[in-house]
Amino acid sequence: MTVTPYIAFARIAFLKILAYRLRYYTGIVTYMVNVSVYYFIWKALYRGKESLGEFTFEEMITYVSVGFIIRTFYFNNIDREIANDILLGHIAAKMTRPVNYQWMNIAQAAGESFFRLFMFTVPTALAILVVFPLRAPASLHSALAFLAALVFSFMVFAALNFLVGTCAVYLHSILGLIRAKYFLVEILSGLLIPISFFPETLAEISRWLPFQLISFTPLMIYMGKFQGEQLVTSFLLGLGWTLVLVGLGHWFWRKAATKLTVQGG
Amino acid sequence: MAVIEVSRVSKRFKTYDRKEGVWGGIQNLFRRNPREVKAVDDVSFTVDAGEMVGYIGANGAGKSTTIKMLTGILVPSSGSIRANGYVPYRDRHQYTRGIGVVFGQRTQLWWDIAVVESFQLLKRIYDVSDRTFEEQLEVFDAVLNLKPLLYTPVRKLSLGERMRCDLAAAFLHRPRIVFLDEPTIGLDVVAKENIRQFLKRINAELQVTVVLTTHDLSDIEELCRRVLIIDRGHLLFDGSLEGLRERFECKSQIVFELREPGQVDFGRLGFNSTVEFQQLDALRCQAVFDKKQVASAELIKAIVNSLAVRDVMLDDTTIEEIVREIYSRGEVVTR
Numbered sequence: 001m002t003v004t005p006y007i008a009f010a011r012i013a014f015l016k017i018l019a020y021r022l023r024y025y026t027g028i029v030t031y032m033v034n035v036s037v038y039y040f041i042w043k044a045l046y047r048g049k050e051s052l053g054e055f056t057f058e059e060m061i062t063y064v065s066v067g068f069i070i071r072t073f074y075f076n077n078i079d080r081e082i083a084n085d086i087l088l089g090h091i092a093a094k095m096t097r098p099v100n101y102q103w104m105n106i107a108q109a110a111g112e113s114f115f116r117l118f119m120f121t122v123p124t125a126l127a128i129l130v131v132f133p134l135r136a137p138a139s140l141h142s143a144l145a146f147l148a149a150l151v152f153s154f155m156v157f158a159a160l161n162f163l164v165g166t167c168a169v170y171l172h173s174i175l176g177l178i179r180a181k182y183f184l185v186e187i188l189s190g191l192l193i194p195i196s197f198f199p200e201t202l203a204e205i206s207r208w209l210p211f212q213l214i215s216f217t218p219l220m221i222y223m224g225k226f227q228g229e230q231l232v233t234s235f236l237l238g239l240g241w242t243l244v245l246v247g248l249g250h251w252f253w254r255k256a257a258t259k260l261t262v263q264g265g
Numbered sequence: 266m267a268v269i270e271v272s273r274v275s276k277r278f279k280t281y282d283r284k285e286g287v288w289g290g291i292q293n294l295f296r297r298n299p300r301e302v303k304a305v306d307d308v309s310f311t312v313d314a315g316e317m318v319g320y321i322g323a324n325g326a327g328k329s330t331t332i333k334m335l336t337g338i339l340v341p342s343s344g345s346i347r348a349n350g351y352v353p354y355r356d357r358h359q360y361t362r363g364i365g366v367v368f369g370q371r372t373q374l375w376w377d378i379a380v381v382e383s384f385q386l387l388k389r390i391y392d393v394s395d396r397t398f399e400e401q402l403e404v405f406d407a408v409l410n411l412k413p414l415l416y417t418p419v420r421k422l423s424l425g426e427r428m429r430c431d432l433a434a435a436f437l438h439r440p441r442i443v444f445l446d447e448p449t450i451g452l453d454v455v456a457k458e459n460i461r462q463f464l465k466r467i468n469a470e471l472q473v474t475v476v477l478t479t480h481d482l483s484d485i486e487e488l489c490r491r492v493l494i495i496d497r498g499h500l501l502f503d504g505s506l507e508g509l510r511e512r513f514e515c516k517s518q519i520v521f522e523l524r525e526p527g528q529v530d531f532g533r534l535g536f537n538s539t540v541e542f543q544q545l546d547a548l549r550c551q552a553v554f555d556k557k558q559v560a561s562a563e564l565i566k567a568i569v570n571s572l573a574v575r576d577v578m579l580d581d582t583t584i585e586e587i588v589r590e591i592y593s594r595g596e597v598v599t600r
Contacts, residue, residue, distance in 0.1 A: 008389035015378045093373040095338045096366040097390055098358050258340045258354070261278060 009104050010111030017115045024120045031068050031124045032131070038064040038192075039132060053196055059223060060194075062135040065128050066222055067191050067215050072121045074154040074214065076109035079181070082165025083174050091260065101257075102249050105165075106158050113154055138224025145231060149218035152238030156213045159245035160185070166249065169256035190216030210241040268442060268474050269312040269335065274344030275498075276305040276330050304330040306498035307344070314441075317468050317475040319489035321482070323592055327498045328478040332446050335476065336366050349441055362391060365435030369447035372431055374419045380430050381415040384437060391438035398437070405433040408463045425456030432460060436467060445477040449484055461487050482585045496592055509587060517561060519552045520545070521568055522576040534567045 039061055046057040055063065082105065085091040094101065128134065137143035164181050168174045186192055188211035195206045195216045206212055217234050220226040226234055282298040283289070305327040312318050322328045333339040334346060337353030337360055346353055351360035367373070374383040388398050405411050409429040419427060428448065435443055445464075449457045465488060468475055479485060485492055485506065492509060494502040502509060523529070526547035531537070540554040552564060565577055 002392070004392075005386075005390040008386045012375055012378065012382060012386050015382055016375060020377070090371065092333060092336075092338050093366070093368060093371065095357070096336045096361050096364065096373075098361040099390055100358075260339065 005099055006103050006107035009099075009107040010114065013108035013111030014115045017112050021119060024116075024123075027072070027120060028124050028127055031072060032127055035065050035068050035128055035132065053194070054225065055194065058133060058135060061132055062223065063194060063219050065132055065134055067219055069121060069125045069128060070150060070153065070215070070218060071191065072124050073113055073117050073150065074157045075116075076112055076158055076161060078105045078109050078158055078161035079165035079168075079174070079178050081105065081108075082162070083168040083178070086168045086260075087172065095257075095260075102162055102246070102253055105162055106155075106246075109158050109161075110154070135223070137222050142221055142224045142227075145226075146218050146222040149213075149221050149234065149238065152235075152242055153214050153218050155242040156210050156238070156245060157185075159242065159249055160210070162249040163245065163252060166252050166256050169259055185211055185214065188212070189214040190219070194219075208237075210245060213238050213241060266314050267311040268314045269310075269346075269348045269476070271311070271331075271335070271346050272309045272344055274305060274308050274331075274334065274341045274346060275303060276327075276334060276339060277342045278302045278304055303498045305334070305341075305495075308495065308498075308500045309344075310493055310500065310503055312474060312476060314474055315468070315472040316491060317464070317489050318477070319485035319492045320476055320478045320495065321480070321485060321492060321588065322478075322495040324480075326495045328495060329446055331495065332444050332476070332478060336364065336444055337361060362438070363441045365438070365440035365443040367428075367431050367435045367443070367445045367448050369428065369445070369450040372419055372427055373434055374427075374430060376420050377418055379416050379418055380422075383419070383430075383434060384415075387434055387437050393438050397439065401437055401439070402433075405436070405463075408466055409433060409459065425452050425459075428452060428456065428460060429463075432463060436473070439471065440473065442474045442476070445475065447478055447480065449479060449481050457481070457484070464488055482588060494588065494591055501591055516553055517556050518554070518580045519561065519564060519568070520578045520580065521550055521552075521572075521574045523548050523550070524573040524575050529572060533571050534564075536564060536567065540564060 042057065042060050042064065046052060046060070050056065052060070085094060094104070137146060160181070164174065164177060167177060171177065188195075188206055188209060190206075190212055191214075195203055195212055197203075198206060206216075213234075217226065217238070221231065221234065278301070279299050280302055281293075282300055284292050308327075308331065320328055320331065330339065334341050335348060335353060337357040340354045349360060349363050353360050374380060375386070384398075384402075387393075393401075402411065409432065411429060411433055414422060414426050414430055417426075419430070422430065432445075432448065435445075448464075449460055452460070461484065464475060464477075467473055468488075475488075477484065477488070489506065491505055492502065493500060494509075504512075529542075529544060529550055531542035531550075534540075534542075536542075536552075536554070536559065539558045540552050543551045543553075545551055552568070554561075554564065561579055565579070568574060568577060
């Protein structure tokens with residue numbers, strides 16, 4: 001597989017999103033509102049308490065805020081785009097090109113994420129930083145590990161979305177599925193509540209699932225709560241799940257492609 | 266040498282009949298009635314290198330399904346396809362390097378960005394060298410007048426402009442085979458002519474094999490020496506345009522106008538057994554005949570010599586009429 005076309009796909013996604021940059025200004029406001037809501041919820045829960053679990057109030061606000069900030073980076077709509085391709089028949093044209101459909105989608109999402117990093121993540125971070133007291137990364141070491149963990153965060157999220165999107169070949173309308181996945185990921189990734197707050201059994205299971213790699217793992221690394229051996233385990237888990245999910249997607253798409261019917265025309 | 270070999274190919278789809286109304290809708294939730302539709306049924310043909318073949322059929326006849334199988338998008342339910350040495354759906358990755366595809370109904374270009382960016386992306390996808398890229402753009406620009414469009418986002422182009430860009434995109438990587446699914450749909454006369462000129466030239470100069478579907482038979486008349494007709498999944502005709510004419514164009518007609526109103530005695534013309542005469546009104550008469558039996562020049566000579574006529578019009582059966590006739594008859598003929 002040559003890489004150049006996929007870089008080109010990433011580039012085109014970047015250009016495409018540039019055409020609609022206005023959308024992001026409203027996005028910043030949405031994320032501010034999100035963080036504010038959680039700020040007040042946690043404030044109420046922490047009333048009269050020094051800390052909950054292993055988190056002080058300040059740490060919790062950092063956890064929630066940074067969680068939403070990195071969400072502006074790793075988020076993508078691959079599932080929705082595949083569903084659209086199939087429902088509207090664009091898939092026909094895309095299949096006539098000598099490119100791997102899965103990697104094309106991931107590359108486009110990467111281009112988008114790269115764009116978001118500058119046009120969305122940084123402004124959102126600045127806006128949140130002005131209003132809420134955030135902690136810096138625990139150390140330089142944690143900061144670097146955190147950035148590396150974001151790569152898995154992106155890959156796992158993208159690979160999951162590709163799997164969900166591919167279901168559209170069989171189900172045609174997957175809006176319900178997309179919504180279910182959305183809530184599942186919000187909870188199990190630890191975006192809304194740290195996984196360590198889950199009931200014991202669920203927490204134990206979640207530690208081995210891929211979802212935590214999206215949000216919980218990078219955040220714990222950021223805050224210096226994952227170090228040493230745990231850090232290594234996290235990275236191995238990230239690498240393993242990325243390979244498994246991408247592999248699954250590859251296999252699923254190959255199977256689904258033979259079942260393809262093209263809508264319209 | 267055959268570049269496309271289609272042998273006994275069928276494509277079946279399963280669809281579900283839906284019941285009407287609220288109660289029907291509830292029933293649909295629990296029981297679905299599957300029904301098998303044969304979009305393409307036992308179709309075989311071959312296309313030689315450098316040929317330009319027209320593939321025609323009514324709406325829903327199976328044209329697009331065939332094209333989608335030929336381009337590797339759909340997997341045939343039975344039968345086999347080999348094109349350019351590959352099995353399209355199986356070797357999709359290598360196969361699609363050597364083909365170009367245009368779906369007239371929708372663009373292959375990226376909607377929100379300048380045309381040239383799409384070309385750049387295609388250049389990278391197909392690994393086209395800078396030199397070839399420049400050369401191709403020059404060639405396309407000469408016929409399609411592409412340069413003024415390059416820096417416009419696709420969504421701002423007119424349909425005709427968009428199609429010019431789409432065609433250029435399909436030929437950019439010098440494919441050996443190009444599939445055009447209704448490339449002239451919705452275009453005005455000038456735009457159509459533009460595109461036909463382009464196809465003629467590319468086909469002649471680069472020896473590209475072209476398979477095109479269309480509803481506009483003048484496309485076929487101008488571009489294709491060979492035509493395939495499909496109806497309800499069956500291949501009805503495979504042969505040259507002349508063959509099609511010869512086979513089906515039994516009747517020609519001559520309409521002539523008299524100098525002065527009056528009753529004509531057709532017996533005087535001496536074609537009583539082979540030509541069917543009819544007086545349309547006081548001035549105009551019609552002669553219907555078979556070109557194989559009667560030479561139109563002879564008949565015209567007889568008319569002009571024996572009658573006082575002001576005007577004579579020879580009216581050949583158009584391909585369109587032939588095709589309409591074939592669609593309604595639905596019989597199978599092959600060369």
